[in-house]
Amino acid sequence: MPSGYLPIFVFAILAALFPVAALLLARLVRPSAPNAAKLSAYECGIEPTSQSRGRYSVRFFLVAMLFVIFDVETVFLFPWAVRYRQLGWFGIAEAGVFLAFLVVGYVWVIRKRVLDWS
Amino acid sequence: MPVFTGSDMLTLLPAIVMCLFACGTLVLDVMGRRIPRGRRWLMLFGLCGLAITGVSLWRQWSALAAGGLSQYTGAQGAVTLDGLGFFSNALVLGATVLLFLTSYRFLEITREHSGEYYSLALFAQAGMYFMATASELITLFLGLELTSISFYILVGFTRVDRRSNEAALKYLLLGAVSSGFILYGFSLLYGIAGSTELADISSAVSGRGASDPFVVVAVVTIVAGLLFKISAVPFHMWAPDAYDGAPTPVTGHLSVASKVASFAVILRLLPMTLGSVRSLWEPLLIVAAVASMTVGSIAALTQHRLKRLFAYSSIAHAGYILLGIIAGTQMGLRGVYVYLIVYALMNLGAFTVLTALHRHGIAGEDLHDLRGLSTTRPVHAALFVVLLLSLAGMPPTAGFLAKYYIFTALIETRHYALAVIAAAYVVVSLYFYFRLVREMYMRPAETREPLAASLGIRLSLYATAALTLFIGVFPEPVLRLGFRISGVGQ
Numbered sequence: 111m112p113s114g115y116l117p118i119f120v121f122a123i124l125a126a127l128f129p130v131a132a133l134l135l136a137r138l139v140r141p142s143a144p145n146a147a148k149l150s151a152y153e154c155g156i157e158p159t160s161q162s163r164g165r166y167s168v169r170f171f172l173v174a175m176l177f178v179i180f181d182v183e184t185v186f187l188f189p190w191a192v193r194y195r196q197l198g199w200f201g202i203a204e205a206g207v208f209l210a211f212l213v214v215g216y217v218w219v220i221r222k223r224v225l226d227w228s
Numbered sequence: 229m230p231v232f233t234g235s236d237m238l239t240l241l242p243a244i245v246m247c248l249f250a251c252g253t254l255v256l257d258v259m260g261r262r263i264p265r266g267r268r269w270l271m272l273f274g275l276c277g278l279a280i281t282g283v284s285l286w287r288q289w290s291a292l293a294a295g296g297l298s299q300y301t302g303a304q305g306a307v308t309l310d311g312l313g314f315f316s317n318a319l320v321l322g323a324t325v326l327l328f329l330t331s332y333r334f335l336e337i338t339r340e341h342s343g344e345y346y347s348l349a350l351f352a353q354a355g356m357y358f359m360a361t362a363s364e365l366i367t368l369f370l371g372l373e374l375t376s377i378s379f380y381i382l383v384g385f386t387r388v389d390r391r392s393n394e395a396a397l398k399y400l401l402l403g404a405v406s407s408g409f410i411l412y413g414f415s416l417l418y419g420i421a422g423s424t425e426l427a428d429i430s431s432a433v434s435g436r437g438a439s440d441p442f443v444v445v446a447v448v449t450i451v452a453g454l455l456f457k458i459s460a461v462p463f464h465m466w467a468p469d470a471y472d473g474a475p476t477p478v479t480g481h482l483s484v485a486s487k488v489a490s491f492a493v494i495l496r497l498l499p500m501t502l503g504s505v506r507s508l509w510e511p512l513l514i515v516a517a518v519a520s521m522t523v524g525s526i527a528a529l530t531q532h533r534l535k536r537l538f539a540y541s542s543i544a545h546a547g548y549i550l551l552g553i554i555a556g557t558q559m560g561l562r563g564v565y566v567y568l569i570v571y572a573l574m575n576l577g578a579f580t581v582l583t584a585l586h587r588h589g590i591a592g593e594d595l596h597d598l599r600g601l602s603t604t605r606p607v608h609a610a611l612f613v614v615l616l617l618s619l620a621g622m623p624p625t626a627g628f629l630a631k632y633y634i635f636t637a638l639i640e641t642r643h644y645a646l647a648v649i650a651a652a653y654v655v656v657s658l659y660f661y662f663r664l665v666r667e668m669y670m671r672p673a674e675t676r677e678p679l680a681a682s683l684g685i686r687l688s689l690y691a692t693a694a695l696t697l698f699i700g701v702f703p704e705p706v707l708r709l710g711f712r713i714s715g716v717g718q
Contacts, residue, residue: 200231214251221258 172224183212238291239302239309241284242317243357249277250350257343267341271332274346278325281353285321288314301363305425308363311713312500315565316360316492319572323485324353326576326692329684330583331477337588337680338475340386349481352378356489360496365414365424368493372410372457375489376403379482383474395473402456402466410453416446426501434504447508450497455512457490458546459539461519468527471539472593476586479535480579483542484572491549491568499556506556513554518649520547525656532595534582537660538575541619544657545571548634551650555637561714563633566706570630570699574618577692581612584679584689598664600673608679609668611693616661618696621654626699629706 190197190205197204219225253274260266288309291300300309327349335341351374358371380403384396418424420442421432436443452463459467471479498509524544531537549571552564585592602609618627631654638647681689699706 203232211247211251214255218254218258 169224169227176219176224179215180212183208233302235300236302238288239300239307239361242281242288243354245277245281245284246350246354246357249274249280250347250354252277253343253347253350257347267335267343268332270343270346271328274350275325275328277350278321278328282321285314285318289318303367306364306367307358307361309361312492312495313361315568315709315713316488317357319488319568320353320356320360320485323481323488323572323576324349326580326688327477327481327485329688330480330580331475332684333680333682334475334477334583334586337586338386338389340475345382345385348378348382352382352481352485356485359489360492363426363496365418365426365429369407369411369414372493373407375486376407379478379486382478383470383482385478386475389473391473392475393473395470399466399470406453406456406463408453409449409456413446413448413450413453416442416449420446426496430501430504433502438505438508443505444508447502447505448512451509451512454490454494454497455516458487458494458549459543460516460546460550461523461543462516464520464523464543467543468536468539471542472533472536474535476535476579476583476593479538480576480583483538483579484575487542487546488568488572491564494553495561495564499553499561510554510556513550514646517547517550517554518646520544520550521650521653525653525660528660529656531660534585534593534595534597534664537595537664538578538582541657541660542575544653545575545619548631548650551638551643551646552634554646555634555641555643557637557641558711558714559633559640560637562707562710563630563637565710565713566633566703567630569706569710570618570626570696573692573695573699574615574625574627577615577689577696578612578619580685580689580692581608581615584608584681584685587677587680590675590677595663595667596671596674598667599671601668604673604676605679605681608681608689611689612668613665614693614697616664618700620658620661622658624697624700626696626703626706629700629703633710 186208187205190201194201253270256273257266257270260269263269288300292298292309292311292314301307302309328346331345332341335345355371355374355376355378358367359375360371362368362371380396380400383399384392386392414424417429417433420436420440421429423429423432433443438444456463456466471483474482498513499506502509521544524540524542524547528537528540528544531540545567549564549567552560552567554560555563582592585597590597601612614625618625621627621631631650635647635650638644638650
């Protein structure tokens with residue numbers, strides 16, 4: 111029998127209840143004024159459907175990829191932060207190596223002017 | 229608390245050097261764009277890295293030889309240094325050196341010269357280092373992916389060439405699927421053993437036996453993924469397109485280095501780790517080997533694009549190498565090692581000639597581009613003939629020796645039918661290799677444009693052709709090496 115999962119179980123129930131509660135509350139409070147634009151998929155000002163073979167600037171792709179890389183970087187740093195004391199200097203050295211590789215990538219990105227929007 | 233020990237240093241140093249120099253070439257390239265002839269310095273910097281890697285590999289070999297080829301483990305059991313690992317890494321290192329030597333002129337002509345090329349080649353080499361030495365599934369998979377991703381980009385490196393882009397896309401999509409297969413098999417192995425260490429998996433699988441459904445699915449998916457990596461039939465569809473579209477030096481590297489490292493993975497996973505369920509994977513390998521020899525040899529007959537022809541030829545060679553694993557005896561494994569060395573030499577030599585055919589304004593990728601080479605470049609043509617003879621398996625070249633050991637092992641283990649089929653396809657392959665010879669010697673030249681034979685290209689061509697002949701005439705050192713390496717890790 112796995113133990114120690116009770117907080118996660120409680121958390122899952124809360125996570126399921128929260129949106130239900132929020133939507134119910136909103137329904138009670140808000141004025142009702144439906145229109146067609148509200149039915150579109152996501153209200154961010156961009157046409158929700160278009161040609162699937164449409165072109166877009168390669169910069170979107172680059173920025174998205176860089177975001178993923180530097181976002182995942184933090185994901186890898188969290189476990190180290192949790193076990194920071196136990197791992198000691200070895201952990202610091204490992205994290206240093208990991209970050210050094212990312213810095214190399216960062217320098218390369220800057221010198222290649224990927225982040226240069228002018 | 230984990231610490232970095234001397235054993236870690238011994239087992240990891242070559243990979244550390246490769247990664248450092250890979251990062252170094254990246255940074256130096258973007259920092260020193262204005263230095264005159266900077267790209268030549270970049271290549272030399274990369275070669276320095278390879279030299280240091282070579283020294284650290286040599287240290288590994290002397291440690292191995294001093295300890296009677298015993299194993300060294302590092303990184304808390306994630307990496308094992310043994311004969312197989314050293315063998316594959318040394319071969320891959322040689323292939324990368326030849327890649328650097330042959331690429332310079334090619335990249336200048338295609339105007340795609342940048343530090344990323346050398347950096348990616350070094351990263352791929354680091355990946356192949358971990359493919360060959362990993363003794364743990366996660367490390368193995370990371371090595372596989374580092375290699376594959378580097379190669380996806382290298383295949384598409386000539387960005388303005390649509391063919392190169394298409395090749396990279398096809399290779400990426402199919403490669404990702406095959407990696408998925410391997411990963412799925414790995415996850416099942418982890419489920420069976422509760423551990424990612426190959427030693428634990430080996431004992432857990434032999435405890436369950438070959439009739440366990442999880443073992444069956446794991447073995448089948450892993451074999452499928454690995455057969456893709458060595459481009460064995462029926463998982464070969466990507467190879468002709470990827471080889472044809474990739475920059476020629478990259479094609480040579482892809483057909484040699486990644487194949488050698490993938491065979492190291494196969495040797496480590498199948499006979500060494502999953503040896504107890506041999507009855508499961510041996511039939512799969514037999515089917516793949518026969519199909520590879522058939523499709524490779526017969527499809528190559530009608531190709532008129534050179535790289536496509538060599539793609540099918542390398543598919544057929546993968547079939548021959550698989551036969552050595554199927555035989556499974558020490559003789560068979562020695563045959564595999566000897567074959568891999570010889571295959572690396574002759575294939576790299578052949579691709580060096582193809583690289584030299586690529587000149588300003590001439591793609592040099594078609595069979596008729598070879599016409600009249602015997603009159604315009606008699607030395608290159610003669611050396612190419614030596615390499616082709618070796619690829620076809622004719623004495624007195626090294627290719628004969630390689631096939632000889634595979635066939636002997638097959639007959640020893642009573643695989644008579646396989647030996648007959650393999651010998652039949654040697655005859656077929658003679659025909660398509662000699663189509664190239666006919667073009668060179670019996671057709672008049674179409675162009676007087678000299679070959680793009682830079683110093684590096686000439687060096688690598690002379691070295692590979694000379695070694696091919698040398699091993700064919702005086703095979704003793706290579707045989708002894710194969711014997712020593714196949715004696716351990718059983």
